[in-house]
Amino acid sequence: MPRRSPHDLHRDRCSRNRNSGDRASCRGEIPRNRIMGVRTRATLANDTAWRVGHRAATLPMALTGGAAIVGGTVSAVLGYVNEPFIVVILAFILLSGAAWSSAAARRATQG
Structure with a gap:
């Protein structure tokens, strides 16, 4: 069986979702709002800035989120879950x- 790309896996997950909010998220169509997302003056200025800013913010958030997941998993395996230093x-x-x-979102919307 050929290896599937992350894009294919995301598309498959999105095609199985029945929740309309999740489907909108999968299509990249979460509208501009003041509740979730990167909410800066620049990204809230208009819909194009909202999309461009969020596209630019995807990589930094994915990298640091992944690093936090890996760090949390490693600390749990090593038994350091309740150490305040690890939490910090x-x-x-x-x-x-x-x-x-x-x-990143601010830079992308300004240039």
Whole structure:
């Protein structure tokens, strides 16, 4: 069986979703809003800026989210789940991902 690309796996997952909000997310059609997403003045300015900003923010958020998942898994396997230092490091990774994503979205909408 040939190896499937992440795009194919995402498309298959999206085709099985019945929830209309999930389907909109799979199509990249979450409308501009003030509840979820990268909400900066630049991305909230118009629908095009919303889409461009979120496309730019995808890679930083995926990388830091993945790093946090790997870090959490490794700390759990090694038995360091309740260590405050580990929690602080993982929180820092997630917050830096949010800041990096926001900066990437801002740069993409300005240029």
